[in-house]
Amino acid sequence: MSIKANHCENMTEVRANVDRIDRLLVTLMAERLNYIEQAARIKPSRDAVRDEDRIEDVIAKVKAQCDIDGFDKDMAERMWRAMMEDFIAHEFVKWDGLRK
Ligand SMILES: O=C(O)C(=O)C[C@]1(C(=O)O)C=C[C@@H](O)C=C1
Numbered sequence: 001m002s003i004k005a006n007h008c009e010n011m012t013e014v015r016a017n018v019d020r021i022d023r024l025l026v027t028l029m030a031e032r033l034n035y036i037e038q039a040a041r042i043k044p045s046r047d048a049v050r051d052e053d054r055i056e057d058v059i060a061k062v063k064a065q066c067d068i069d070g071f072d073k074d075m076a077e078r079m080w081r082a083m084m085e086d087f088i089a090h091e092f093v094k095w096d097g098l099r100k
Helices: 011-042 052-069 073-098
Strands: none
Touching (some): 011 073, 052 073
């Protein structure tokens, strides 16, 4: 299966749709970051911030969603691993900041 997208006749329409989706992605990333900050508050030890099992669980779930929505699994895996490294770095900064 694959997600339905608007048919575009020109680059103005293409870019308007890309800009619309980017705004949605930023909103979702901001919400995701809020949960990462809550994880920093909740996790009892610094060693728990980076959780390799959970990282692999997230990747597996994202790849399963790729099958549903028709997105490239290898591209998604690269994007999510890179994104999670930034979220983990943020979680470490937040975890330290809450306990100094
Ligand atoms: O699930 C967690 O424990 C999180 O803190 C979230 C998250 C993520 O970005 O999805 C970040 C750090 C962990 O290494 C695993 C996953």
